[in-house]
Amino acid sequence: MKKSFEDNPEPCDSHDENCKKIIERIVRSNRDVFIMHSLLDKPMCGYDLIKEIFSRCDVFLSQGTVYPILYSLEEEGFLQAEYSKGDMRSKMYSLTPRGREIAETDIENFMKAIKILSELIMR
Secondary structure, eight states, X not given: OOOOGGGSOOSSOTTOHHHHHHHHHHHHHTHXXXXXXXXXXXXXXXXXXXXXXXXXXXXXXXXXXXXHHHHHHHHTTSEEEEEETTEXXXXXXXXXXXXXXXXXXXXXXXXXXHHHHHHHHHO
């Protein structure tokens, strides 16, 4: 069974600015995990990744943030990029088999870390 960020209940009301700031810091410091998570289901272009993360987390990542991560993940062999049919301007990024393994492991480790931190704070 695939672990998903959506499996967890809303951590706070969207009107709670302090909570939103903490979520934003978590997403920004783990951008690669959120990008790879978004690519688990289907290939996406950079713009679609930005929209996906914004819609799920209410955190805007700029093109200047997302594309260097995509290039780095591609260089490491975790992503492959192909131009869309009929559109030579937009690359579609997808996980390689090795990238899928890394993404699943990173997501699992991320979820464990969040759980441990939550338990430590609740003590």
